Amino acid sequence: MTERRLTVLFVPESAYGPTNNCVGIGDVLRRRGHRVVFAAEASWKGKLTALGFEEDLVELAPPSEGEQDAGQFWKDFIRDTAPEFRKPTIEQLETWIKPVWEELIAGVKYCEPQLRQIIERVQPDVIVEDNVVCFPALLTAGKPFVRIMSCNPLELRRGDVPPVFSGYPAADRSGWAEFREAYDRSHRALWEEFNAWVVEQGAQALPVLDFIHEAGTNLYVYPEAADYERALGPAWHRLDSSVRETDEKFVLPEELRDGDGALIYFSLGSLGSADVELMRRVVGVLSGTPHRYIVSKGPLHEEIELSPNMWGAEFLPQTSILPVVDLVITHGGNNTTTEALHFGKPMVLLPLFWDQYDNAQRMDELGFGVRLDTYRFTDGELTGTVERLLADHTLWKRLADVGAEIRRRDGLRRAADLIEGAASSTT
Template sequence: MTQLTVLFLPESAYGPTNQCIGLGNLLVERGHRVVFASESSWAGKLAPFGFVERLVDLAEPDPDAGDEDAGQFWTDFIAETAPEFRKSTAEQLESFVKPTYEALIDGVKYAEPQLRKIIAETQPDVIVEDNVVIFPALTTSGAPFVRVVSCNPLEVPGEGIAPGLSGLAQADPASWAPFRTELERTHRDLWEQFNAWVVEQGAAPLPDLEFMPRDNAANLYVFPEEADYVADRPLDGSWTRMDSSVRRTDDEYVVPAAVADRPEGSALIYLSLGSLGGADVELMQRLVDTLATSPHRFIVSKGPQADKITLADNMVGEQTLPQTKVIPQVDLVITHGGNNTTTEALHFGKPMVLLPLFWDQYDNAQRMDEVGFGIRLSTYGFEAEELHGAIEKLLGDTDLRARLDQIGAAIRERDGLKVGADVIERVGLAHAASRA
């Protein structure tokens, strides 16, 4: 087997990085050299997996700053921006989505010369990016480029599906036009400026109002067949679905006795708003206080502000948890609807209560609700009885739980992580053979 050099560039948040870690780990097991061109706060956190770290700065380093936690930029950004999440998804287009794209684009432009240098030095056989904006250095290097969509697949737009980031119902197409109009109004100038800059760097023009290319060596997306949109928005042969992407690198998790030993009829529930959603301490504490009166027991991923969140007596938790080892042991998941958590819950056949905060979390929450795999609630507007009622309804639906058990088994059998690694390997081997 030819040893490939595979270069990954994930967006700096935990979700995309963990997604790429899962794929990279499998490629290392196959004997390939895996390089991570990650943002500098990930220093020292990727090498233990057997990866080569070639770190990049997305902004001028602050000489007075200490060592940051991985993904700290986005943790701070979300904490500062949390009030925007109380707005409708259409209103967030201007107040949150556009500033997020602007921040990402600033990082792309700053990192461009660094990436060109890394590519020249590492000579990758295939380049993989999991992000929502393109780095032109990755598509102009001469190596084949693989795009990973680890957000909800509505990121790839189409006339027959609800617009991405909207959280609008697939069954209500009349509601889509106003959102699309607002997207046009708020993002047209930004997209035109970015697209012009991308072309100046030697890359191909981007699809209209999209910030990532589609015409790549291969495209991967992470979402289970049972909830996919392909019947309403077909994809061409360059796209491969990974039904799930459950990394194999998490530590084992032993459920603490405080919640493992529970009264008859009491369920074990996992609560996580993700590494970014957990930065909203007020929301996390409200959830904890509301669930304190529940007869059930909870494992809580407290997030980056863990020391500011006080758990109730029916709970245990830590700042971070090995999520893929926790979810198989619980009966239900309360989640923000991030794509990793959503697809991991389905991978293990667990129903969900979904409280979306931003980005594609609205789309995942809506999709799980409309296909019957979970219940979407108003994140900031839910009443205590609504949350308790949603939990009891899902736990009491034996038909749904049996169906999810079957779906989870089918998803695990399809082994999305292997599917994705196979695609990357195939593209890389073809390129290596062409250079031989």
């Protein structure tokens, strides 16, 4: 812990997962007396100052008319492209994964001048990015740079691991080469163009087919108990979890307090819940079970009607809810996956896009949860999986031990220590 008051500039991706991760770490740094500034996307206006941070926000595209909800662009993008999620992952490379990279790159190029101005105004001692794409301004500022990889452990393409975005098993290599070749075909031209632009801005060339550099200090959010067998290297530092402490306290609603059955949390994330048809399907199946459900309804909450054994809202304090539930039904986003492990909860996983296939597969093959086919599961498969996991007391004990060890390692404060160390190493 440094005695010098630092100015820390966080640049998170405009989605709840990376932003909440940075909020958790930033809150520790703020309470240690450091100045914490967020160069988040403009739709987060006011939401970060409410937590005690400074905001110096960026536009990733020409401003829209009227006020937008936080991360609204990606919510709309997910809603409009949801039919793509029904395809095998190898078919999504051209029609979904590549368009996401294109949107991310367009945002990088649009905000590059803004970021340079923000850095000039803020004068940070250290810059922290939690994203999957390179912002050259952050690398050419002459400041210590810390990268957080909080999205998907397979982004770190090191060791004998399945291809990122594939959702393929670690024990079956039969499709790996075909998937990697398809990724190369669909993405190489885009990568070459972006890499040339990055170099033009004064940054180093990107690693081949990667859209972001490794930094001198890299924070890697994934529990060792769930990770793949591989060496991280001296520049990589594991955070077994990064669970924010800024969520409000959760009080179980009266209508769920005295009910029978288990207490289950259902969330497809702020983006996945924009698929209203899928939300309604899951809610409908679960309505016939004897259990109680807390439902994160998401941005289109008014279109989702819950049954009497359920309670929910648009936004919920997830990290305050997870400790009190018995089971988690999730899309498999990295934040929810690692937070469920942090609190020792079994999972039913319904992956939709990006990192979720890989996390769902990993939880399934390790026995920490069950991956279902998100758009083809039968009613009996979902309800039967819920009952089986609730009855597996051996798994409950195993996950309780895993969670206790993750919490003991305290990734949140380890991250703050490493960021302080990165800033101090150049002074």
